[in-house]
Amino acid sequence: MRNNASLTADEVDLRPLSARSVVLSLLLGLHPPELPVKDLVGAVEPFGIAGSTLRAALSRMVTAGDLRRADTVYGLSARLLERQRRQDAAVHPETQPWGGDWEMVVVTATGRGAAERAELRTELTRLRLAELREGVWLRPANLRRTLPDDLGEVAQCYTARPDRPARELAADLWPLDAWAATGRALLNHVEGARRPSDRFTGFAAVVRHLLADPVLPPPFLPAHWPGERLREAYADYRRELAEDVRARGLQE
Helix, strand or coil, X not given: CCCXXXXXXXXXXXXXXXXXXXXHHHHHCCCCCEEEHHHHHHHHHHHCCXXXXXXXXXXXXXXHCCEEEECCEEEECHHHHHHHHXXXXXXXXXXXXXXXXXXXXXXXXXXXXXXXXXXXXXXXXXXXXXXXXXXXXXXECCECCCCCHHHHHCEEEEEECCCCCHHHHHHHHCCHHHHHHHXXXXXXXXXXXXCHHHHHHHHHHHHHHHHCCCCCCHHHCCCCCCHHHHHHHHHHHHHHHHHHHHHHHHHC
């Protein structure tokens, strides 16, 4: 099996484009997240998506509750506005100086079904906690955020100071070298991509990768950690996309 530390730009996880994925990625990156249909047609054209294909996708997305429509303007639904808020917070997390404390969440609820257990694991992972052993989740207390109120219904939350050296514990909880290798490969891909579709799929992968960044205190991280470079590259690309969309609208 190939070592993740030697990933190349051609080996990163790039998902194929669809009209739905392009529209959602465009709107999730805009503030406010809405565009007239004529601007959407122009925005997706560089990705080889025809106007008829786009309009069919928009209709399905409204029916599915992904989008809302007001006259000829399409915007994110309330559900996806919440997703945008979470994505913005995850891509640009607020941190605070780390004083040595760790957040610890101990799952106490019993008798839950497999779907409920999987949903809780997904939520705890989204909160950038990692599982030390079954039902015990940890992370350094360096994020400026509060845990959801409803978490108290299924778990107890504590402040802890583990006996193990913090850097050693973090290295066991998160695959830091693999994350960094994939991050560097993604940077190489987006820096070398020339076609709009290649850059778009690359930056969509960058966003997914940033959502999995544990955002640890700097002393825990391997040398040349690419997290900040990925965030800066994505912020630049999002500004570029927004400016391009606005320019297309002014030309019409």
